[in-house]
Amino acid sequence: MNAGLAYVSLAFVAWGLFPLYFRWLGSVDAVEVSLHRSAWTLVFVCALLAALRRWQWLGPMLRQPRALLPFVASAVLLFGNWLVYVWAVQHGHVLDASLGYFVNPLVSVTLGVLVLRERLNRIQWLAVAIAGAGVLWMTLAIGRPPWIALVLAGSFGVYGLLRKTSTLGAVEGLALETLLLAPLVLPWLTWWALQPGSGFGGGEAATVAGLVLAGPLTALPLMAFAAGARRLPLATVGLVQYVSPTLQFLIGLWVFHEPFDGRRGVGFGLIWLALAVYSGDLLRRSRADRGDAHR
Numbered sequence: 001m002n003a004g005l006a007y008v009s010l011a012f013v014a015w016g017l018f019p020l021y022f023r024w025l026g027s028v029d030a031v032e033v034s035l036h037r038s039a040w041t042l043v044f045v046c047a048l049l050a051a052l053r054r055w056q057w058l059g060p061m062l063r064q065p066r067a068l069l070p071f072v073a074s075a076v077l078l079f080g081n082w083l084v085y086v087w088a089v090q091h092g093h094v095l096d097a098s099l100g101y102f103v104n105p106l107v108s109v110t111l112g113v114l115v116l117r118e119r120l121n122r123i124q125w126l127a128v129a130i131a132g133a134g135v136l137w138m139t140l141a142i143g144r145p146p147w148i149a150l151v152l153a154g155s156f157g158v159y160g161l162l163r164k165t166s167t168l169g170a171v172e173g174l175a176l177e178t179l180l181l182a183p184l185v186l187p188w189l190t191w192w193a194l195q196p197g198s199g200f201g202g203g204e205a206a207t208v209a210g211l212v213l214a215g216p217l218t219a220l221p222l223m224a225f226a227a228g229a230r231r232l233p234l235a236t237v238g239l240v241q242y243v244s245p246t247l248q249f250l251i252g253l254w255v256f257h258e259p260f261d262g263r264r265g266v267g268f269g270l271i272w273l274a275l276a277v278y279s280g281d282l283l284r285r286s287r288a289d290r291g292d293a294h295r
Contacts, residue, residue, distance in 0.1 A: 004231025008240050011225035014217070016247025019097070021217065022089040023256070025210050028199030030087040033211065035189040036200065037082055040215030042178035042185075045171055048219070057172055068180070074162040075177035079185075081155040088148045094252030095260060100152030101245035102271050105238065106131045106278060107157035115161060127278035134270030141263035170226035174219060238282050242275065 025033055049055055061067060088097040106128055112118040120128070139145045166173055178185075193201040200211055229237050249268075252258045 004228040005236070005240070007224045007228030008232060008237055009243065011221040011228065012240055012243040013247065014221040016244040019089045019094045019248055019251045022086050025199070025207065026090045028203065028207060028211065030083060030090055032192050032199055033086045033214070034079060034083040035185050035192060036211040037214040037218055038079060038178050038181050038185045039189055040212050041174065041218045042182060044215035044219050045175040045178065048171065049175055054172065057168060061176065070162050070166065071173070071176050072180055074159050075180045077155045077159040077162070078177055079181055081152060081159065084148065084151050084155070092256065092258055093148050094248055094256055095258050095264070096146055096148040097152060098245040098248035098252060099146060099268065099271065100149035101248065102242070102275060103131060103135070103149060103153040104156055105241065106274060107153045108160055109278070111157050111161050121281070123277060123281040127274045127281070130270055130277060131274035134267050134274065137270060138264065138267035141267065170222050171219070174222060233286055239279055
């Protein structure tokens, strides 16, 4: 239990600090950063799987083209999520990005109802309704939907749904996704590196090292999360996950000094209220389940 909490906390803290890393790479175009992230993640996870001799799954998977289709979809969603997130951080929208990951758990719950035919109780429906009211308020108050938050929450929610129904582990799944992206990513990245002003071809040594570091920085938190999630109740994981968007929010507000007026405060407040309602119900049901198990 303690080890699991440490692993999961480490993962969410790392994800929460990502705005500092991607803002540091702000001189490099968001597309190039995302391409490097995909390429160096592939290198890192392939080296890791080779060291662990865990390649037995790849042959059977490649011989089933139909089984690859969900991974093609999840790979596209993952890359799109990375690109939007990096762009948001580099262009002063860290608060919007954090909102996306605050909303994400409720998007995942809604997808479970729509796709997996899961049932929600009244409290969970209340949480979803409050979150919807928060998004509607921000749309009316700002004059446009919070697109960055909705794209990040939606893409990662659908990605999580696809990965939930997958038979591969976290590292193997990430390896397959980046491998499927490689025929597009590697030529595109090669072309980009040859252009004037490229962060990799013409950048400083620290920038080049930072781009290469994107591989382990992507894979290691995911591995820590997978290791911790196996040791913890779902309710605990569900509560700890808010560490990440909270850190992003605080960084956007206190470090990057992004504007945060009363209108946005009301929208965020409704989202936080929805999460409090949802998390309270999750914690209550988890305690009830443990009580039943001890009877």
